Amino acid sequence: MGCEPVNTTVTVYVPGDASACSLGANATARALETEAAKRGRSVRVVRNGSRGLFWLEPLVEVVTAAGRVAYGPVTAADVPKLVEAGLFEGGEHSLRLGDIATHPYLASQQRLTGARLGLVDPASLDDYVANGGYAGLTAALAMQPAEIVKVVSDSGLRGRGGAAFPTGIKWQTVHDQPVTQKYIACNADEGDSGTFSDRMLMEGDPFSLIEGMTIAGLAVGATQGYIYLRIEYPHAARALAKAIQVARDAGYLGDNVRGSGKRFELAVRLGAGAYICGEETSMLESLEGRRGEVRVRPPLPAIKGLFGQPTVVNNVVTLASVPVVLARGAQFYKDFGVGRSRGTIPLQLAGNVKHGGLVERAFGLTVKELVYDYGGGSASGRPVRAVQIGGPLGAYLPAAEFDTPLEYEALAAKSALLGHGGVVVFDDRVDMARMARYALEFCAIESCGKCTPCRIGSTRGVELMDRIIAARAGANGHHGTHEADMALLDELCDTMFNGSLCGLGGLTPFPVRSAYKHFREDFQRAG
Amino acid sequence: MNDEAEKIRRSVASALSKFAGEPGPLLEILHAIQNDLGFVPADAVPQIADALNLSRAEVHGVISFYHHFREHAPGRFVVQLCRAEACQSMNSKALEEFVRGRLRLNFGETTPDGRITLEPVYCLGNCACAPSIMVNGELHGRVTPEKFGALAKEWGVSP
Numbered sequence: 001m002g003c004e005p006v007n008t009t010v011t012v013y014v015p016g017d018a019s020a021c022s023l024g025a026n027a028t029a030r031a032l033e034t035e036a037a038k039r040g041r042s043v044r045v046v047r048n049g050s051r052g053l054f055w056l057e058p059l060v061e062v063v064t065a066a067g068r069v070a071y072g073p074v075t076a077a078d079v080p081k082l083v084e085a086g087l088f089e090g091g092e093h094s095l096r097l098g099d100i101a102t103h104p105y106l107a108s109q110q111r112l113t114g115a116r117l118g119l120v121d122p123a124s125l126d127d128y129v130a131n132g133g134y135a136g137l138t139a140a141l142a143m144q145p146a147e148i149v150k151v152v153s154d155s156g157l158r159g160r161g162g163a164a165f166p167t168g169i170k171w172q173t174v175h176d177q178p179v180t181q182k183y184i185a186c187n188a189d190e191g192d193s194g195t196f197s198d199r200m201l202m203e204g205d206p207f208s209l210i211e212g213m214t215i216a217g218l219a220v221g222a223t224q225g226y227i228y229l230r231i232e233y234p235h236a237a238r239a240l241a242k243a244i245q246v247a248r249d250a251g252y253l254g255d256n257v258r259g260s261g262k263r264f265e266l267a268v269r270l271g272a273g274a275y276i277c278g279e280e281t282s283m284l285e286s287l288e289g290r291r292g293e294v295r296v297r298p299p300l301p302a303i304k305g306l307f308g309q310p311t312v313v314n315n316v317v318t319l320a321s322v323p324v325v326l327a328r329g330a331q332f333y334k335d336f337g338v339g340r341s342r343g344t345i346p347l348q349l350a351g352n353v354k355h356g357g358l359v360e361r362a363f364g365l366t367v368k369e370l371v372y373d374y375g376g377g378s379a380s381g382r383p384v385r386a387v388q389i390g391g392p393l394g395a396y397l398p399a400a401e402f403d404t405p406l407e408y409e410a411l412a413a414k415s416a417l418l419g420h421g422g423v424v425v426f427d428d429r430v431d432m433a434r435m436a437r438y439a440l441e442f443c444a445i446e447s448c449g450k451c452t453p454c455r456i457g458s459t460r461g462v463e464l465m466d467r468i469i470a471a472r473a474g475a476n477g478h479h480g481t482h483e484a485d486m487a488l489l490d491e492l493c494d495t496m497f498n499g500s501l502c503g504l505g506g507l508t509p510f511p512v513r514s515a516y517k518h519f520r521e522d523f524q525r526a527g
Numbered sequence: 528m529n530d531e532a533e534k535i536r537r538s539v540a541s542a543l544s545k546f547a548g549e550p551g552p553l554l555e556i557l558h559a560i561q562n563d564l565g566f567v568p569a570d571a572v573p574q575i576a577d578a579l580n581l582s583r584a585e586v587h588g589v590i591s592f593y594h595h596f597r598e599h600a601p602g603r604f605v606v607q608l609c610r611a612e613a614c615q616s617m618n619s620k621a622l623e624e625f626v627r628g629r630l631r632l633n634f635g636e637t638t639p640d641g642r643i644t645l646e647p648v649y650c651l652g653n654c655a656c657a658p659s660i661m662v663n664g665e666l667h668g669r670v671t672p673e674k675f676g677a678l679a680k681e682w683g684v685s686p
Contacts (some may be wrong), residue, residue, distance in 0.1 A: 022668030289553030372682030
């Protein structure tokens with residue numbers, strides 16, 4: 001064999017992640033193939049997930065003798081010059097980033113759930129196993145179901161979808177039901193603005209979710225799992241379909257999981273553009289083929305869930321965190337975090353921020369550290385005025401509160417919530433009265449209509465905000481009624497908070513109230 | 528029976544034969560029909576209701592509940608523009624104004640030539656690359672008026 005590099009196949013990673021594709025990754029991949037063909041180079045392009053440094057996407061990585069060398073952001077137009085500069089050998093160029101794993105944004109993270117994101121080929125079971133995948137299932141198969149539940153309980157893992165309910169307690173309840181047919185239902189209806197960790201995991205490391213669901217099935221005695229995936233995620237749908245087929249063909253799913261004699265099957269069901277279906281009982285209705293109207297609890301889904309059977313309903317990140325808990329043990333996982341927020345949380349930094357992306361850290365990072373140390377401040381270069389944490393039902397925090405640690409109890413003490421871990425940054429041009437109006441408008445658009453406080457309250461709230469905004473501009477004849485309107489808004493928030501059946505109507509007061517509590521000036525009449 | 532009615536009947540029959548045996552199959556069936564025809568025609572409702580032993584009102588109720596299901600044929604290009612907070616923080620309101628003007632459409636409308644449908648969407652999960660749009664399932668991030676104008680040209684929208 002000669003040592004000419006020309007004779008060896010070069011492996012190049014170009015993310016197939018939806019965000020990377022939205023910035024032209026498909027064209028970049030095609031350009032790399034074209035350029036390689038022109039030069040007679042043999043190149044294997046792997047569509048990996050994203051590392052989660054979105055200002056560097058499309059992030060191209062080339063495998064060299066000295067390890068992976070990254071370049072970014074690489075558009076299709078950059079490719080000819082990059083190849084000319086020796087990209088296939090890891091050559092020098094202004095876009096060269098070196099080993100991306102040593103980038104401070106990544107090196108400072110504690111990636112447990114997202115350990116394989118961007119590293120592996122999402123469709124390759126070999127890659128998954130070679131990088132620690134299925135070690136959790138192997139451990140679980142050697143345990144009694146009750147032992148698996150105990151490990152998950154002891155780890156302190158709480159639901160990452162938003163409600164933060166202890167996962168072990170939920171599993172224990174389902175485990176204890178003396179019923180033959182039980183289900184695992186994964187909530188992949190990630191509808192909160194500012195969140196994308198579920199999407200990244202499903203696209204970049206789908207086997208971790210499949211493994212987590214399989215372990216959940218073994219733990220509670222469920223033989224069938226459903227992934228309820230939002231229709232807005234076509235890339236994730238394709239990645240899951242592929243990975244489920246691969247897992248089934250390799251005996252990781254089916255009638256005899258890894259020769260254990262245990263059965264577990266998995267199917268993806270698509271939602272149809274309804275935010276409310278991220279609420280667990282509404283999701284179950286939708287999975288059963290009905291309108292996504294919220295169910296009255298009790299009974300809890302763990303006792304009477306999908307098709308009336310005991311059902312574990314967990315979010316994608318929760319289930320995808322289970323393999324590492326089983327593989328490394330409860331204590332390992334529990335050693336991360338603060339107070340009653342144990343383990344790591346994949347935070348999603350979004351909106352008007354310079355370095356948006358995925359930041360998985362032990363609970364306890366402050367808003368300031370996230371927005372400035374990781375995010376580098378606003379994308380516009382203007383002062384950051386507010387962040388909204390936890391999606392459209394989460395509170396707005398002003399800059400004065402940015403020392404708040406991102407963990408469940410500290411945020412609750414500030415009348416805020418962590419939700420699914422999304423943090424959206426706004427600069428000083430944001431109009432907080434308009435954001436409060438939007439929160440109510442969104443609630444009106446997405447309300448399932450079952451309970452009155454949410455269905456009617458949201459619409460009355462929009463009308464109220466229209467009056468307040470008009471009065472603020474001094475443009476109408478409502479002199480003297482502004483204070484009354486503000487009092488009425490507060491009363492309406494009380495009614496929605498206390499009287500709604502679920503979190504949609506119940507939590508919409510969080511963004512509204514935090515907006516007028518912290519940004520009162522945006523609600524006042526000028527002059 | 529005319530051609531159009533026959534096409535609908537066949538599409539519904541195919542969706543039913545594929546999914547009617549599954550538990551809770553209605554959404555699966557509606558997805559299959561919409562993927563095939565582009566929408567769920569009113570004429571499909573009685574056939575679905577019969578097969579699943581539901582009332583027509585129940586089937587209609589499900590179709591009308593979900594934003595995704597359409598009761599009329601969309602344009603060749605379905606442009607979904609994100610209106611959620613992360614996109615707002617990157618001035619999607621201005622993009623929205625531009626898009627409506629450029630396409631001469633309000634949300635929910637289709638151009639007279641049947642080329643473009645404009646729809647609102649609430650989060651595409653591309654929040655670190657806002658503002659975002661999705662066109663026939665293809666996601667575009669950091670969309671500026673210039674970038675949108677170039678895309679519109681590709682779809683054959685006259686300036």
